Amino acid sequence: MNLNQLTIKQAQEKLAKKEISSVDLVSACISRIKETDDKLHNFLATDFDNALKQAKESDKKIAKGGKIGKLEGIPCGIKDLILTKGITTTAASHMLKNYVPLFDATVITKLKNEGAIILGKHNCDAWGHGSSTENSDFGHSHNPWDITRVPGGSSGGGTSSVASDQVLFALGTDTGGSIRQPSSLCGTYGLKQTYGRVSRYGGISMGSSLDCIGPITKTTEDAAIILNILAGQDAKDGTTPDVKVPDYTKNINDGIKGLKIAIPKQAFAGGLDPDVKNSINVAIKDLEKLGAIAEEVSLEYLDSALACYYIVMPSEVSSNLGRYDGIRYGHNSKDAKDLMEIYIKSRAEGFGAEAKRRIMIGTYTLSAGYYDAYYKKAMQVRTLIKQEFENILNKFDLILMPTSPTPAFKIGEKTSDPLTMYLEDIYTVPVSLAGLPAMSIPAGFVNNLPVGMQLIGKQFDEETIFKTAHAYEQATGWGEVKPKI
Amino acid sequence: MKLSKKEVQDIAKLARIELSDQEIDQYAEQLSDVFEFFEKLQKVNTDNVEITSQVTGLENVYREDNLDQCDIQKELINQSAETEDGQIKTKNVF
Numbered sequence A: 001m002n003l004n005q006l007t008i009k010q011a012q013e014k015l016a017k018k019e020i021s022s023v024d025l026v027s028a029c030i031s032r033i034k035e036t037d038d039k040l041h042n043f044l045a046t047d048f049d050n051a052l053k054q055a056k057e058s059d060k061k062i063a064k065g066g067k068i069g070k071l072e073g074i075p076c077g078i079k080d081l082i083l084t085k086g087i088t089t090t091a092a093s094h095m096l097k098n099y100v101p102l103f104d105a106t107v108i109t110k111l112k113n114e115g116a117i118i119l120g121k122h123n124c125d126a127w128g129h130g131s132s133t134e135n136s137d138f139g140h141s142h143n144p145w146d147i148t149r150v151p152g153g154s155s156g157g158g159t160s161s162v163a164s165d166q167v168l169f170a171l172g173t174d175t176g177g178s179i180r181q182p183s184s185l186c187g188t189y190g191l192k193q194t195y196g197r198v199s200r201y202g203g204i205s206m207g208s209s210l211d212c213i214g215p216i217t218k219t220t221e222d223a224a225i226i227l228n229i230l231a232g233q234d235a236k237d238g239t240t241p242d243v244k245v246p247d248y249t250k251n252i253n254d255g256i257k258g259l260k261i262a263i264p265k266q267a268f269a270g271g272l273d274p275d276v277k278n279s280i281n282v283a284i285k286d287l288e289k290l291g292a293i294a295e296e297v298s299l300e301y302l303d304s305a306l307a308c309y310y311i312v313m314p315s316e317v318s319s320n321l322g323r324y325d326g327i328r329y330g331h332n333s334k335d336a337k338d339l340m341e342i343y344i345k346s347r348a349e350g351f352g353a354e355a356k357r358r359i360m361i362g363t364y365t366l367s368a369g370y371y372d373a374y375y376k377k378a379m380q381v382r383t384l385i386k387q388e389f390e391n392i393l394n395k396f397d398l399i400l401m402p403t404s405p406t407p408a409f410k411i412g413e414k415t416s417d418p419l420t421m422y423l424e425d426i427y428t429v430p431v432s433l434a435g436l437p438a439m440s441i442p443a444g445f446v447n448n449l450p451v452g453m454q455l456i457g458k459q460f461d462e463e464t465i466f467k468t469a470h471a472y473e474q475a476t477g478w479g480e481v482k483p484k485i
Numbered sequence B: 001m002k003l004s005k006k007e008v009q010d011i012a013k014l015a016r017i018e019l020s021d022q023e024i025d026q027y028a029e030q031l032s033d034v035f036e037f038f039e040k041l042q043k044v045n046t047d048n049v050e051i052t053s054q055v056t057g058l059e060n061v062y063r064e065d066n067l068d069q070c071d072i073q074k075e076l077i078n079q080s081a082e083t084e085d086g087q088i089k090t091k092n093v094f
Helices: A008-016 A022-040 A048-064 A106-113 A156-163 A180-186 A220-230 A274-289 A302-323 A339-350 A353-365 A372-395 A418-425 A429-434 A462-476 B005-014 B021-043 B073-077
Strands: A043-046 A075-079 A117-122 A169-174 A189-192 A212-217 A260-264 A293-297 A398-402 A438-446 A449-456
Touching (some): A008 A022, A008 A220, A022 A043, A022 A075, A022 A117, A075 A156, A106 A220, A117 A156, A156 A212, A169 A220, A180 A449, A189 A220, A189 A462, A212 A220, A220 A438, A274 A293, A274 A438, A274 A449, A302 A372, A302 B021, A372 B021, A418 B021, A438 A462
Parallel strands (some): A075 A169, A260 A398
Antiparallel strands (some): A169 A212, A189 A212, A189 A438, A398 A449
């Protein structure tokens, strides 16, 4: 086994016992990136020299004994939508092509405080807008299981990178499924915790009432280890409530005997790929063998959630992307003759097609005369969706759905019609609208492509998701199968 | 719902984005499809339903308005394309 294939947990143990050094571990990841990233295009920027310098520091600290960080010497990659001081952060958009942040996002500060080492910035759909990375202004990433296919998105560079063992873990962002859907398509563990559980400070805003920053890992336990570090109230993000942070690894081995799982029947109809459906049904049987009690329920509003999301999100996008004026930072048009032209030309040149589309949708839904019919209506439907989830979760411990209606699709297959691409998010956006925690976990393969299963919990009850995912992972071992790249 | 070219131009103007003729045609078609898709929400009965804008129930989160040291003024200004005497330079408003 090569060192870059280790999980966080394994690396922690080997580093602590001095069986391996951080320099060896970081070097193994760098070699892997150099060897595979021509084919995968997961990185928009790398910081190898600094990473090796830090690895040496970590090794010194470990050699000395005494207190070390929980992630001391462990290499990772960060989605390029999260600010990293001194390392270019582009949001995968021409608008921020040369933007070097002056401060770290709170999640980055927390990772650094625990000794984690950043190898570089992961490709994604520009501004997080997409489900395939094909909306990246710098070219798409590839799926390590089949490089003619997309890795999913928007955090597809991160999931492809973790699946192909370029890094031990990654941070992604998830507004309507951007950690979970690419995790499903790449066979990684992807967590979108409860809205507000992790600070969004320093994450480039997309839909502020929905945005989450979360981990992409090789195991359930690794996701719990990372959430332990990221979770908690942050004075710099007013939406992080004062809710106690448990030790998410503590009850992970408790098993799931008697656990009640709701299966929404609407999620298994319509556009769901029959092979994916079959895989998920087998997974439900596996969970029952482990002692869970699965029962069919009705989720009436599933069908309305996508339309609701594609009003709420672009409305917030149009507002958040309003800050890119071509003046203070970001792309500045050289052809502008007056102030208005700076705005309209800088934005025309800096934003790609999908960002423009979403800005215009949101501008329209928020404009006078249409606000009630679209935005207000969507926020009311959001209430109904949230209530329906809560009613189910009053009677059940978890809800289980597919993560994505299809396995990884071909590059270029869905780019001509935006609506077809939006349908990729059908199972993930309802959960985001309700602010619930959810995790995509590997649940088998269809034609050698990974299939993800989505476990959805009560607000602030990530622990039940972790212990269920862990029990299933131990029993099936799907996550251990690796792509050949 | 079908968006006209004129409506697309109006939206683009509000959004401060210059569009080419080709983009206007393309967006008229694509945005019409998206807005047609939104029609499905009109079938949902939302009489007397409150709106949700914050999912975990937080309201009015305040902090103390304390002064803090911030020594990156120069670096912040330098993030802009054009500067003069420590200030951001831009084109004429009129």
